[in-house]
Amino acid sequence: MRSPRSHRRHAVIGLATAALVGTPLVALAAGAHSDHTQAARQAIQGGKARNVILLIGDGMGDSEITSARNYQVGAAGRLALDTLPLSGAYTTYAVRKDNPTIPDYVTDSAASGTGWSTGHKSYNGAISVTPDGKPVPTILELAKKAGFRTGDVTTAELQDATPAVLGSHVVSRDCKGPQSMTACPTNATENGGAGSIAEQLVRTAPDVLLGGGKQYFDQTVQAGRFAGLSVLQQAQVGGYQVVTDAAGLAAAKPNAPILGTFAKNNMDLEWVGPTPTKTGTAPSRCEVNAARTASQPHLVDMASKALQVLDRQTRTSRKGFFLQIEGASIDKQDHAANPCGQIGETIAFDAAVKKALDYQRSHRDTLVVVTADHGHTSQIVEGPTEGVTATLRTNEGGDLTISYATAPITGSQQHTGTEVRIAAGGPQAANVLGVTDQTELFFTMRRALGLG
Ligand SMILES: [Zn+2]
Known part of the structure; x- marks a missing residue:
C-alpha cells in the first residue's frame, strides 16, 4: 500500500521499543546481532499494573503475522506487534463437551476466549461457561467489580465470541440476541435465564463497547423488566450513550458509558485483492x-x-482500566481464503497495537499483551499447491505466494491447532515467557490488576 521504506520504519520502531524498555538504541538496531540480555532484564518486572490492555488478533498465527510483515514493512522490517520486549508461545486447545478430560486439539474463538478470559478450559462454542454449562467470572467482570473501568472493542459483531466471552455466559456462541436463542433455551430470559449475549453484555455494562452486530441489539427482549424493548433501548435505559458512526464516536462524551455499534454484522474490510486459484495468480497488489x-x-x-475515554475516567481514581481490543477479521478472511483481506486486517490491528504501546510509553504501569486465540490456514509457499494460491507483489518488490489448503475452494478454510505467539510488556509481562497455556493469561492479568 506504501512505498518500500522498511529500513527507516524499522529504525523508528526500534527507537520506540528502546524507549519502552529503557535500553540504548543500538541494542535493537536491525541486523545488529545485539545482546538483548540487559533489555530483557529491564523488561522483567513484576508488581501491579494500573491498566491492562489486551489485544487479540483473531486467527493470527505465525503465518498471518509473517505475511503481513512481508507485505507491508518487508521481511527484515518489524511490525509494532513485533516490538514487545517479551514473548513466548501458548497452547490453545479446547476440551470435549461430552468428556472434558479429552482435548479437542483445534479450538474455536469461543472456547479459546473462555480460556483466556476465565482461566477455565471449555468446549468449542462455550461462552464463559464450564463444560457443564455453569457461568464462570471473567477478567472484565472481576476488574469492574473491583472498581476498574472496562472496555471491549472489536471489528466483528460485539456478540461474536471474543468480545462476548468478557461479559456474557451462554452455552452456545450462536445465542447472540434475544430472538436468536434456539441453541440456548436455558439461557433465554423467557425461561428464567440471564438472556442472550447482547442482553448480558449491556447488563455487564463495560464503560466502552465498540464494534458491529447492530442487528442483535435491534432484537426485542422477550421477558423480564425490559420485555418489549430492543436491547439497544435496554442499553439506553441503563445509561449508555449509543453511537452508530465515526462522527458519533468522535463526539461521544467520556462521562457516560459508550455503546458504539457501527455495522449490522461485522465491520467492513480494510483491503481487497486477488482471489486465489488452483493455478495461482500473477503477482498483484x-x-x-x-x-x-x-x-x-x-x-x-x-x-x-x-x-482516551478510559484514561479520562480513571485520571482521578485509584484504579485504572482493563481494555480488550480485537482484530477479528484476520480470522474471517483466512476462512474466506482472501489474502489481502487478511493482511489488511492484520495491518489495521497492528495500528491499534501501536496506539496501545504509545499509551504505555507515557503510562509505564500498563501491562500490554498481544496475542491470538488460535492458528489458521494460510501458509507462505513457493508456488501453486494442492489448495489455492495467490501471489502478492510486496511493498519491497518481492513476490509473496500464500496458500489456503484446509478446505475446498467453495468451503470455509479451517482453524489449526498450533500454539501461537503471546507477547507482552509492562508489569507481570514475564509470565508470557516460555510455553504457557492460554488459560494462564487470565491468571497473569488477574495478578497484574491485584484481583486476588
Ligand atoms: Zn474462525
Whole structure:
C-alpha cells in the first residue's frame, strides 16, 4: 500500500521499543546481532499494573503475522506487534463437551476466549461457561467489580465470541440476541435465564463497547423488566450513550458509558485483492477497499477513543482500566481464503497495537499483551499447491505466494491447532515467557490488576 521504506520504519520502531524498555538504541538496531540480555532484564518486572490492555488478533498465527510483515514493512522490517520486549508461545486447545478430560486439539474463538478470559478450559462454542454449562467470572467482570473501568472493542459483531466471552455466559456462541436463542433455551430470559449475549453484555455494562452486530441489539427482549424493548433501548435505559458512526464516536462524551455499534454484522474490510486459484495468480497488489462504508471508524479509531475515554475516567481514581481490543477479521478472511483481506486486517490491528504501546510509553504501569486465540490456514509457499494460491507483489518488490489448503475452494478454510505467539510488556509481562497455556493469561492479568 506504501512505498518500500522498511529500513527507516524499522529504525523508528526500534527507537520506540528502546524507549519502552529503557535500553540504548543500538541494542535493537536491525541486523545488529545485539545482546538483548540487559533489555530483557529491564523488561522483567513484576508488581501491579494500573491498566491492562489486551489485544487479540483473531486467527493470527505465525503465518498471518509473517505475511503481513512481508507485505507491508518487508521481511527484515518489524511490525509494532513485533516490538514487545517479551514473548513466548501458548497452547490453545479446547476440551470435549461430552468428556472434558479429552482435548479437542483445534479450538474455536469461543472456547479459546473462555480460556483466556476465565482461566477455565471449555468446549468449542462455550461462552464463559464450564463444560457443564455453569457461568464462570471473567477478567472484565472481576476488574469492574473491583472498581476498574472496562472496555471491549472489536471489528466483528460485539456478540461474536471474543468480545462476548468478557461479559456474557451462554452455552452456545450462536445465542447472540434475544430472538436468536434456539441453541440456548436455558439461557433465554423467557425461561428464567440471564438472556442472550447482547442482553448480558449491556447488563455487564463495560464503560466502552465498540464494534458491529447492530442487528442483535435491534432484537426485542422477550421477558423480564425490559420485555418489549430492543436491547439497544435496554442499553439506553441503563445509561449508555449509543453511537452508530465515526462522527458519533468522535463526539461521544467520556462521562457516560459508550455503546458504539457501527455495522449490522461485522465491520467492513480494510483491503481487497486477488482471489486465489488452483493455478495461482500473477503477482498483484492489495488495494484499499473502496466499498468500505466511510462512516465506520477504523479499529485504530475505536482503540484511540477507548483509551482516551478510559484514561479520562480513571485520571482521578485509584484504579485504572482493563481494555480488550480485537482484530477479528484476520480470522474471517483466512476462512474466506482472501489474502489481502487478511493482511489488511492484520495491518489495521497492528495500528491499534501501536496506539496501545504509545499509551504505555507515557503510562509505564500498563501491562500490554498481544496475542491470538488460535492458528489458521494460510501458509507462505513457493508456488501453486494442492489448495489455492495467490501471489502478492510486496511493498519491497518481492513476490509473496500464500496458500489456503484446509478446505475446498467453495468451503470455509479451517482453524489449526498450533500454539501461537503471546507477547507482552509492562508489569507481570514475564509470565508470557516460555510455553504457557492460554488459560494462564487470565491468571497473569488477574495478578497484574491485584484481583486476588
Ligand atoms: Zn474462525
